[in-house]
Amino acid sequence: MSRAQRLLDLIQILRHHRYPVLGATLAQDLGISLRTLYRDIATLQSQGATIEGEAGVGYILRPGFMLPPLMFSEEEIEALVLGSRWVANRGDSALSQAAKNALVKIGAVLPNDLREKLEGAGLLVGPGEGLNEDSIELPLLREAIRCEKKIIITYFDLTRVTQFAAKGWESKRKT
Structure with missing residues (x-):
């Protein structure tokens, strides 16, 4: 593996972690020595990556x-x-x-050979029941999740009322 590829892989590994990762773990994941890891982190830091680290705690890539x-x-x-x-x-x-x-956006930025793989991918989604959009307030639930609001869901059954409520707001319609 080239050094450039290793540096990119290190960035990707750090992106996957929300909490500090031990240097030994990173070195093992990359198949390199701890000393090489230290040099790679120093290189990335000199290129502007905000990688913070502390002995015994690990490394983290800041946003x-x-x-x-x-x-x-x-x-x-x-x-x-x-x-x-x-x-x-x-x-x-x-x-x-x-x-x-x-x-469509992903396909627009791919090179031709990969775009063909995107368009010709043989993986298909089998038939399944679609959503009855009148019975579920999915956009409202996604908004509550994005805003980190508590959601209280009361479910009786399909013939009774289903209620959605969250602290500070209620659904626009009850079904």
């Missing part, structure tokens, strides 16, 4: 370092296509459209 991934692997493309197709087939209308738009 703000914007190095986009260079390219998707074939497996990552398949995962994106399959997940987006699932959401497009089973999500409410707003989320379904967002999944379709995301695939």
